[in-house]
Amino acid sequence: MSPPDGVRIRPAGEHGLLVETGSLEAAHRLDALLRADRPAGVTEIVPGPATVLVVAPGADPDRLRPRLAAAARAARAPGPAAVAPGRLVTVPVVYDGADLDDVAALSGLTAGEVVERHTGRELVVGWLGFAPGFAYLTGLDPVLHVPRLATPRTAVPAGAVAVAGPYSAVYPSASPGGWRLLGRSPTPVWDVAADPPAVLTPGTRVRFRAVAG
Amino acid sequence: MIEVVAPGPYATVQDLGRPGYGHLGVPRSGAADAPSLRLANRLVGNPEGAAGIELTFGGAVLRFLDGGWAALTGAVCPVALPGGSAGMYAPFWVPAGGELRMGAPATGLRTYVAVRGGVDVPPVLGSRSADSLSGLGPDPLAPGRILPVGPSADLPPITVDAAPPPGDAPGVLRVLPGPRDDWFAPGALSALCAEPYEVSQDSDRVGVRLVGAPLERARSGELPSEGVVAGSLQVPPDGRPIVFLADHPPTGGYPVIAVLTAGGLAAAAQLRPGDRVRFRL
Structure with missing residues (x-):
């Protein structure tokens, strides 16, 4: 049941409110609006595919x-002119990944065509999860929607560029991982000494560019 | 400086964590039982958010290379300080070279050690907390590790003689329904609050896994990933709830049927494997 104004806000404990936005685009706009004019007491704003979680230990939920x-x-x-579009980041990629040929076979393309498809569209950071700085990039060419590996790798290096399902990603640091590796980026996307530490933040537009190894 | 002679089963440096980075995939982390760390810090005149040591099942030996004030809170364990005197829930002086020894708690899980000046390891993203999920922050403590202690000259004087230790652990934890209680069968919240659950062996700082009545879903399919808070009772497909603690992932794809109150969260952080716990709306 939705309230009369059409916005459903679900309780998430004493200090959390989960706002349903209905779409990723609206989640990004709400995230941007709240960051630009942050209500008092709000400590966390976490967008997801169709929601934004707001945590406000110092606020009265009835007023928020x-x-x-x-x-x-x-x-x-x-x-x-509600919200300006996200900034554009170009991510260089050396397309020599261990799964490039498998992704080509699964998608009925040549390896070169996989690179063309992967670099041919502007992607958008949907949300982050799985690990610090791990951005789910949306808008991947549907031809490249391939299943995860049946058995995840125990170690994927930092900078690995991968696809799985409808998403692409750049591994921010070394970790286990089940996504299929297309290549590697020489540019780090995560640095704990930087502010913000993540290059790829929700709403950022991303263009991959093929570079020589 | 403090030398870790023995860390016990598992010990980490913790402050109040890294709030504000959830949208970048960074867990909040921090003391699992935050009120206990805050109290330990107050007892030695520290800011509440100074970094201390979180012991799991006690069992640690710490050598204070310089003299210093310390306080212990959380799970009550036997304390020995040869050449000095020490106990729980009151500040005490550890002479230079003194060895603070903690045994295993009879009940509860996590004991907090605050030292005046705070544990001064380098902060990462504004926090000295060791995050077991992401690996951010200092490594878990190992024998021989030297921990720097921050300056205390500018701290206010110690004004508290002793704090009351906690009473018996609450056997009943309060929950607030939602955000996704409508993903469950009509009787699921009642089932959650009916019979006690047992704490599983594979519980850690990420979450307390519970064994008991499975919670039946009304909806199948996948929930789009969404932000979750500490204290959430997330329910994977097997129906057995997991209570998220400090190192929980900032987003999750399984529905959360209910969330603990802040008091319930601190109590959940003291649950040990084999404990039984009830929930109440």
């Missing part, structure tokens, strides 16, 4: 709710 509802309505029906 209408504020979030108004922002969510604005995010769902943006005016002409």
